[in-house]
Amino acid sequence: MADHGPTTLAVRSEGRGDGVIISPQGDVDMTGSPVLRQELKRVQGNRPARIVVDLGGVPYMDSSGVATLVEALQAAKRSQTKLLLCGMQDKVRSIFEIARLDAVFTIVATADAAMKA
Secondary structure: OOOOOOOOOEEEEEEEOOEEEEEEEOOEOOOOHHHHHHHHHHHHHOOOOEEEEEOOEOOOEOHHHHHHHHHHHHHHHHOOOEEEEEOOOHHHHHHHHHOOHHHOOEEEOOHHHHHHO
């Protein structure tokens, strides 16, 4: 079995103003999705006005990662929290475009833009 680098996803959260920026680093796949899901739930429990998921450090995302973000969006809508995505690399963005999720999520270029959106 070839080694494709670290299998663990690192997720950093940073409070900024009335929101929180969540920055996953690594692949959001079957292994990484539960880590991201847990952090999203933790942050949502604090009921910030907005949550920004900065995907700049995510080179690859599979359907479990997309499902995790869809779940987070649904939870955010229930709690009237604004959820935005930013920093998408081309490979990840194309997954959202193919699934037409670019029309469902608010996707902006940078975390700074997301905090102002």
